[in-house]
Amino acid sequence: MNETTADISARKAWMGLMAKAPAARVGALLDGACARPDFKWLRPPEVGSVMVRGRAGGTGAPFNLGEMTVTRCALRLASGEVGHAYIQGRSKADAEAAALIDALMQTGQAATLQTAVLDVLAADRAALTKVRAEKAAATKVDFFTMVRGED
Amino acid sequence: MYVAVKGGERAIENAHAWLAEERRGDPSVPELTIAQIREQLSLSVNRVMAEGSLYDPDLAALAIKQARGDLIEAVFLIRAYRTTLPRFGASAPVATADMACDRRVSATFKDVPGGQVLGPTFDYTHRLLDFKLAAEGETPPAPQREADPAPVPHVTGFLNQEGLIEEAPHDDTPPPDLTREPLKMPADRSLRLQALSRADEGFTLGLAYSTQRGYGRNHAFVGELRIGTVPVEMEIPELGFAIEIGEVTLTECETVNQFTGSKTEPPQFTRGYGLVFGQTERKAISMALVDRALRWEELGEDDTGAPAQDAEFVLYHADNIQATGFLEHIKLPHYVDFQSELELVRKLRRDVQSTQTKEAAE
């Protein structure tokens, strides 16, 4: 598969969305959109960890902060497309659903899944992020100067 | 003398059964769910994730339930589980400048771009017990206000513009990992930061407090404290590009420390850094103070002999699982060792007595 830059950035976007989706959400949306296709495992789902890194002072040399749980898998559809998933947490079912969608997004069903799954996930996420940001904004301090001392 | 003994299986089994029953407590009281612990004891969950060094709120909640709320025991369970996981790789360093902040305050600059955002803090509560919580009731939703979607820049960036604060230059050296190679001295800053991030909160707090009271004083101000979520991105070899594999809540603290200059550095502000999983601000501030204290050598400061300046002392005693493992093992059977101690004391006493008898006779 020779992916163009645009293909890659689209694929990065959907894989990232599914990695951060709430438990069982991706599978439920997939089942609402279409029947699951036949596939063969290239790598059955496995739970593991990724070492999360930070940078000293936020911008300096990297250091190991601690690990997070990640589940990954890879599969090939009967029609040949290969789907990969790396998702946060320990749900093998969620990883399977994410890999199926990753593969199906390379088929003629891409437009359907974009609307029925990915756009929904993006909207869910945007709504959650907005509420949190607005609650934070409500705790922003509005200063007003009472007296400015001269000494 | 060596006494081989066997036994205790039934006692141990029964102890486990009673432990399980005590953990459950009075069965007429409803059992806690993992979701309840995750949602309502979230700061305990955060502490277990930070010191267990594994970000997974459900697992941390399970560990807290199993450990009957003993957080160090819960950290122990998480550390043990962590060792069973295959490591898929390491993430790209998280970009905390792009954090979606729930809280962001600076103690040094009132008018920072992005403002002082208090977030869900205990800071201005009155620390009076709220007896309303003893009864069940609905919590009203928190107020909302229109938000600026732009990322909130780091406060230290402003001091950087004037050249008044030491820089943290970009660097991509792969860091050492104390979960793979045993901690060895001297430890560079990236190894120290890893050890401090998973260090015991109480120990780190005590050390940080000691620097404030004068043991290795470094005049720290909280330049910035921020709490929020950042995406975690990792390069996936089979794809040939990096993707986001999740997101984590982090607390980041950057201290600005007064520094009058040394043989090698001009007078300027220096920095201490804390970065910890979850909403864990006491720990992050403590980490930043201790990080700064440990930097005395690279900044050309004097070693005042303060505990917080002694990397070996700090790093070899900061891990509560190592500490509790060694400490608690002394209550386990040491019959053999102690038998020889007993023999030794008896012999010494016999020797002393016989000398005294001899002296008295002379």
Added chain:
Amino acid sequence: MNTQVLDGGFADPAPQAARAFRAVMEAMARPGTIHCLSGATPPAPLSVAAAVAILTLCDTDTPVYLAGDMDTPDVRAWIAFHTGAPFSGPATCAFALGRWDDLAPLSAYPIGSADYPDRSATLIVAVDALENSSQNLQGPGIQNTARLSLPEIPAFQANHAHFPCGLDFLFTCDDRIAGLPRSTEVS
């Protein structure tokens, strides 16, 4: 990427890796015994036995050196996908893979130190024949003597002289594997 290299890993990793680990451990613990491995279909020129050993023993913490004609893009991609192991030169590798002549000289590999004799390389050697014949083996794990067809003698005697440091060897031919740890005397 040639997505064919994504095929051929363990279908059921936990039990397959456990069985393979047992076989590799037996091979190493009883030098001269030959064991069968199965469960992987690797790209050529990787043999089934070498591939299963790699799936079982390698991960992101074990740098792998591919010697000679073993170093092909498909072999690299297959090992990277199925184990996550990074690739390195001989001096920093934990495992090396290749034909005997391609792996030489043995002085290029880490043999561990007195403090950490385990920080040494294991060489997975592809051979054309693997039989209980030719060279005599003696040492831990061997009741009296055992026999194994080895590519030569002096190199293994020199390696044994480093004990407790030294290299360990796995010989692979199709789906068969035999071990030769540093503790074994070869004559």
